[in-house]
Amino acid sequence: MKNIILTGDRPTGKLHIGHYVGSLRRRVELQNSGKFDEIYIMIADAQALTDNFDNPDKVRANITEVALDYLACGLDPEKSTIFVQSHVEQLTELTFYYMNLVTLSRLERNPTVKTELKLRNFEQSIPMGFLTYPVSQTADITAFKANTVPVGEDQLPMLEQAREIVRSFNGLYGETLVEPKAVLPENKSCLRLPGTDGMAKMSKSLGNCIYLSDSADEIKRKVMGMYTDPNHIKVTDPGDTKNNPTFIYLEAFANDGHFERYCPEYANLDEMRAHYERGGLGDMKVKKLLNAVMQETLEPIRTRREELAKDLPAIWAMLKEGSDKAREVAAQTLAEVKRAMKINYFEN
Helix, strand or coil: CCCEEEEEECCCCCCEHHHHHHHHHHHHHHHCCCCCCEEEEEECHHHHCCCCCCCHHHHHHHHHHHHHHHHHHCCCCCCCEEEEHHHCCHHHHHHHHHHHHCCHHHHHHCHHHHHHHHHCCCCCCCCHHHHCHHHHHHHHHHHCCCCEEECCHHHHHHHHHHHHHHHHHHHHHCCCCCCCEEECCCCHHHCCCCCCCCCCCCCCCCCCCCECCCCHHHHHHHHHCCCCCCCCCCCCCCCCCCCCHHHHHHHHHCCHHHHHHHCCCCCCHHHHHHHHHHCCCCHHHHHHHHHHHHHHHHHHHHHHHHHHCCCHHHHHHHHHHHHHHHHHHHHHHHHHHHHHCCCCCCCC
16 A cells, blocks of 8 residues: 655645644655655645635635745655645545535534634534535545645544544445544644743734744744743742743754754753753743744745745646646546445446
8 A cells, every 4th residue: 555645734824833843844754754655735725715715815815825835844846746625626526425424413523623613703603614624624635545644733633533434434335445644743842832922822813923934033023022931030930841832842943953052051951941940040041042943943944935935936837737636636536436435327
């Protein structure tokens, strides 16, 4: 069996460092590992429209923003097929068939869906397209027979529901679909990066993000204004590092080389963490180190992104080529699904 990856993002804004450490950085590593036969990276505009149906211009404008972030971070269209979801119409038909394999109550119990519904104030009036997001995601994954899906921790309930739908289909119609497995970030701090305001999740809608495209001044302003430990009032006070975004970000981004270059009085993060916890280390020193680390990490991404943005027609051409290729692959899977369901009436 081939090793195939499917993953992607909703084009509702530029990508931020939560996307980067949660899955994007890992995607680039997997792409360059040589261990996968096919890699599909989807810009999920159809899913984005489920809660932006009244603002399609927002979705359209952000397709190129997400594509630029992908390429700037190292995704390579020669190695990965980057495509636009709405231009692979087979995904819609697969979603329709899969809807029969899941109940309304099961969709409503999905923890990720419940969280997102609450975040968007949809509890009383739920768009059907948004509620069936896990079914659509199953179509996306199975259309390309992906057995590997790099995700953040918050997406695990969605992937589990996809696995349930695959098992139901194969149980009814015979072994046709491939059951996917999740690949989580190896660094636990990257599973769900908190917002700069200390909120549990970094989110565009909450305005607590550091974007991959942020300028050096914007990064510095956001880092220096970050939430830390509200009880760490004086430098001499013992501080909490476990629930402190500055230390969580350092865990996700910093290495020993950063300490050697920017903060040589500490050999590594463990030494700095211990000093903060026993007292005697101020927040400003920690933030200055974090700013240096973030600047070093994001500067090459931002520079490459700015260069790529000079030729947007080339970006659109890349997306069209990828979408055409993805459509061909999805069409083959759809034909197999219809054959298994015995609705291939005119095939012979």
